[in-house]
Amino acid sequence: MRHNPARRTALLDGAIEVLAREGSRGLTLRAVDKEAGVPVGTATNYFANRGEMLAQVMQRILERLTPDPAELEEAMKAGTPRDVTVTLLRQLLERTRRERGSHLALLEMRLEATRRPELNTELTRFFEIQLEGNIAYHLDAGLPGGREGVVVLYLATLGLIIDDLTVPALLTPHDPERLIETMVDRLLH
Known part of the structure; x- marks a missing residue:
């Protein structure tokens, strides 16, 4: 090689x-x-x-x-733990839009993994590591919601990202920035 x-x-x-x-x-x-x-x-x-x-x-x-460390550092200065969480999720949505191809490729790999057990195993491990890293970061930073709250927020955010990537017109009457605030307020309090 x-x-x-x-x-x-x-x-x-x-x-x-x-x-x-x-x-x-x-x-x-x-x-x-x-x-x-x-x-x-x-x-x-x-x-x-x-x-x-x-x-x-x-x-x-x-x-x-992977977010730029300076971007993360700036987000951590957003104010209250709730405001920090909202800022981090807004940055995530912005990165998703900037790296659209990467996210679409991951969606394609998820679909292929339903047909290929060896890829499913590897992809599951990949996402487990990412989720555990996100949970640890969230908890270590003292952000609200606890472990389960982070998982629920992850699932809600993933839905927002998938719709934003694949059927953005669906979200046109809704402000994704405001939806992020609503998700944080309802899921982490």
Whole structure:
């Protein structure tokens, strides 16, 4: 396997865009090569198979979605714990919109995982680690709601994100910024 980090990143970013645009059925090593703008056959030098590529795509998506530490630090200055939580969720929605392809790729991987047990296992582990990390961050920061409250907020926010990504017109009569405030007020008090 090759070890050029810049080329690997370009291939993973290409895979994310192919997943987001064409779905899991369109994700082939050849399609990734084309999206990354590299010679045909390059992806086969970096990934032994499609499953290995998907595992690395998950990690690349995590890199792309991880909030900037300065952004988190600024959010922590938002005032009350409730205001901090609202600010963090608004930042999450903004990152989702900015990294639309990453989120759509994750949705495609969720769908494919319903048909591929090995991917389901890996994706479940990936999301468990992320959820536990979010719970720990929330609790360590002294934000309201406790462990179960964070899980309920996660589920509600995921619904908001999925609709914002896939059927944004549904939310047009509703202000997502205000919906975030409502979710925090109702779910964490």
